[in-house]
Amino acid sequence: MxxxxxxxxxxxxxxxxxxxxxxxxxxxxxxxxxxxxxVVFDIGTGxxxxxxxxxxxxxxxxxxxxxxxxAHWDHIIGAPFFAPIYKKEGxxxxxxxxxxxxxSIAKGVLFDGEHFxxxxxxxxxxxxxxxxxxxxxxxxxxxxxxxxxxHPGGCEGFRIDDADGSSVCYLTxxxxxxxxGLVSAPTDLTRFASGTGLLIxxxxxxxxxxxxxxxxxxxxxxxxxxxxxxxxxxxxALHHHDPWRDDHALDLIAAHxxxxxxxxxxxxxxxxxxxGLTLDVKP
Ligand SMILES: [Zn+2]
Ligand SMILES: [Zn+2]
Numbered sequence: 001m002x003x004x005x006x007x008x009x010x011x012x013x014x015x016x017x018x019x020x021x022x023x024x025x026x027x028x029x030x031x032x033x034x035x036x037x038x039v040v041f042d043i044g045t046g047x048x049x050x051x052x053x054x055x056x057x058x059x060x061x062x063x064x065x066x067x068x069x070x071a072h073w074d075h076i077i078g079a080p081f082f083a084p085i086y087k088k089e090g091x092x093x094x095x096x097x098x099x100x101x102x103x104s105i106a107k108g109v110l111f112d113g114e115h116f117x118x119x120x121x122x123x124x125x126x127x128x129x130x131x132x133x134x135x136x137x138x139x140x141x142x143x144x145x146x147x148x149x150x151h152p153g154g155c156e157g158f159r160i161d162d163a164d165g166s167s168v169c170y171l172t173x174x175x176x177x178x179x180x181g182l183v184s185a186p187t188d189l190t191r192f193a194s195g196t197g198l199l200i201x202x203x204x205x206x207x208x209x210x211x212x213x214x215x216x217x218x219x220x221x222x223x224x225x226x227x228x229x230x231x232x233x234x235x236x237a238l239h240h241h242d243p244w245r246d247d248h249a250l251d252l253i254a255a256h257x258x259x260x261x262x263x264x265x266x267x268x269x270x271x272x273x274x275x276g277l278t279l280d281v282k283p
Contacts (some may be wrong), residue, residue, distance in 0.1 A: 001166045001281045003198060007046020008174070008216065008273040010204050010240035011074050013278055018246035021063045023275025025049070026074040027172065028216040029064030029200065034164050037140025039065045039171045041158060046275065047078030051085075056200045060089045065139050067095050068170060070155040071104045080116045095137065097146035100154050102132040104248075147192045149174040151217035159192060165283035169233070172202035172240045176223040177212050188234060193231035197281040199229065200273065203238035206253065221253055222260060229265035237275075239273045 003094065004163065007025035014024035014269075026044030038059075040050065041127060043066060054060060056087050064084060069075055082177035084090035096102035111120035120127070135146045141163040149155040149171060157171035169192065176186050184192075193199050204218035219236060238257060254272040 001162050001168055002278060003044075003168055003200075003281060004030045004278045005237075005239075005273045005275055006030060006050045007042075007044040007078070008075070008239055008241055008275055009044075009243060010202070011243050013045045013074075014243045020246040021274065022042050022241065022250045022272065025275055026077065028078060029239075030090075030171060031160060031168060033140045033160070033162050035141035036062075037065065037142065038062065039067065039139055039144070039160060040141070041067050042069055042075045042172075043078045043082060044074050044076070045078045045081075048081040048083075048263050051078075051081070051083035055083045055087060060087055061091060062085055063091045063093050065093050065095060067097065067144065067170075068101070068105075068126075069149070069157065069170075070101075070151065070153060071109070073155070076110060079087065079110050080118065085123045085125045085127065088124040091128075092125055092179070093128040093130065095130065096132045097135055097144070097156050097158070098148070098154075100192065101156060105129050145192075147171075147189065150176065150178045150183050151182065152215075155217070157189075157192070159196065164200070166281045167196045168200065168281055169196045169199045170200045172200070172219040173217050174202050174219055175215070175217045176219045176227060178217070186223075186230070189227060189276070190230045193227065193233060195232055197234045197283070198237060198279060199228050199231065199233040199235070199241045200237045202240040204240050204242045206256075209242075209274075223267065225257060225260050225268075225270060228268055228270070233268060235279070236268060236270045237273045237279075241272070252259060
């Protein structure tokens with residue numbers, strides 16, 4: 001599978017000179033399966049760039065499979081600026097992997113005529129919103145599975161397993177050790193991510209951010225790396241960066257994570273996700 005990061009920032013977009021290397025767009029990750037099916041995880045502001053690329057490449061009649069973790073603004077705000085929805089040859093399928101997601105998608109809040117001038121019924125593209133039909137589904141050559149995450153208001157994480165044996169896990173927003181309301185324990189998440197080639201996980205905080213941000217629904221870098229080690233992930237991509245973290249601060253996190261791996265998980269590699277980064281995930 002080929003994974004490209006179009007947005008890696010959490011909470012709010014952070015344009016400006018201090019974030020230019022890692023990028024300021026909010027979360028959006030595209031995955032191409034071995035049969036070239038396009039799967040998109042989250043449609044934050046990074047989805048605008050992805051949409052423009054798809055239109056320019058002339059690939060629109062092929063369906064675009066969108067999986068949104070939850071409806072917090074940073075994960076959906078790119079939708080009105082996703083160019084394929086304004087093309088009549090565009091075909092977008094908005095998947096619901098839980099009853100909560102199904103009802104959230106049905107509201108179409110961004111296209112209600114109040115939050116954005118265009119209403120959902122007026123979009124030229126073919127927009128499908130199939131009803132919730134279970135926590136596993138086939139998408140092209142791959143299978144997508146879902147797990148509930150620890151995040152205020154609810155959130156889903158996804159795992160995609162392709163026909164060639166490669167796999168990617170997309171787990172954001174998730175607090176691995178929340179003070180209350182645990183939905184999926186670290187052991188559940190370890191099992192879910194077991195043996196994955198690439199674990200993309202929310203790593204918004206450093207140990208020194210705690211305890212002030214306990215209960216906010218995001219994880220500490222060290223806990224994310226421990227999850228990757230326990231799941232025997234080949235690579236961990238730290239994702240959903242704090243908007244107050246500039247490029248230098250993210251360089252320090254990258255160095256901290258590499259040092260952690262040298263001591264605790266020498267076989268695992270780690271990186272800080274950056275906008276435009278493409279990774280080929282092998283079986
Ligand atoms: Zn978020
Ligand atoms: Zn959130």
